[in-house]
Amino acid sequence: MDRELFDKLASKMGITSAKVRSQAEEYSRLSQISCAGLRNATAISRAVMCLELAAKVLGHPLDKEYAVTLSGVNKSVYQSNLRSMECMLGLESHLGLRDLAIQYGCLQAVGPAAKILQRYKSSLPKVQQEELDLTKPLFTTAALLTACKCMKIRVDRKLVASSGANKAMMDRLCAQLHKFAQEICSKQEPPWGALGPNGTLLNFIHIECPQPYCQQP
Template identity: 30%
Template sequence: MSSNKILQSNAERLGIRDAPTIQKAESFLRVLNTKPASKTLSDVGKIIMCLDLAATILGVGFDKDTAIKLSGLRKSGYQNSLNNLEKILNLDKPITVSELCVQMSCTEVKDMAETILTNYKERDTKIKDLEHPQYVAAAVHTSCKLSGIKVDKSQFRAISRLKMAQWNELLEEFSKFATSLGLASGKKRPKKGVVDQETMEIDGVAQPPKPKEKVQVIEEYEVWKQRILQEASAEILRNTLEE
């Protein structure tokens, strides 16, 4: 089976059907096949990673877990090989907050992550490699946590290119820094179809909750009759005393 047919087959298994992504992956594969450094990878492994890189660049959803299984590699091995292919293809440009948010399906935290990252870089002037992906990964992950959005921590760590201990230490630092900026944990992302009972939005504008309507209590007939008779008797007695 030719490389193009293998690529098409794996693209379908990964749910990729748009032509631009497949064409971009084919272009990457042609370049890789001319580079000796990429020959340590299997053909299937290279194809899967070309699809991964193409999807990431074009902002197309990509099933990373399935890709890792199809590649026959472990998570760490897959990410290391992917990083190497990025360098071979000259794609290892710094990832942005916006790109990572799209990749991780958490675009709603983009502004918060940008705020955290910008302030962090301004505060710590000793950082030498500001373009290292660890800072973007930590800012987006921290924003997701503060917003109550569940994400795959291992994927963020892989993007950060840090060891587990280093990654956990960086996350703790970013969490404390976000708190110092006055950013606190918010509500969890509501499930689809569930309306927030405290606030609603109309055309994107938050609306205050509607006041609860007073419930009119209806008396039973015998209770009402007894109350009316008592009030009438009291009125008659009061009038008699006044005379």
């Protein structure tokens, strides 16, 4: 794809990050192989979609409505092709902490789990902080498991399997997160104690959970 066209579109979309542009170019290269069957896709719409996906993955703000306009195709075609490209490139969104906790009945652990991830990230070298994606299932699942353990909350064993990671890898990460969990749980007031046999899920829907861990990336 024409590099000049790519840079021009990125500028119009307000994407100044070299990292986002580089990632988008890689998606563009891969899409030539994996996404040949996209309906009514033009060179411009492909470039815009690659830029949007890169911005989404790397957490760069983006005006999605303007992206559709810039693509030159109608909204339904653009969104359909965007979803197809996301799937073909293996970029499907993962469940955030809150959604994962709702699914496995441990919503009380969301706040502590998010704090565990924040503390873990802060403990890493700066280069690793920039490269590591802590919204991936391995990290969100490990943080939730570790929080549940220190809060003495029972969780379904299927939670571990949902991450797609093997047990040894999960155990190693949980061990690394354990020290942060102990510090956080020791300072945490126990609102989870209010969720007894008669408690309802709605009691905990608005538990504080910092971005980006609680929403889909």
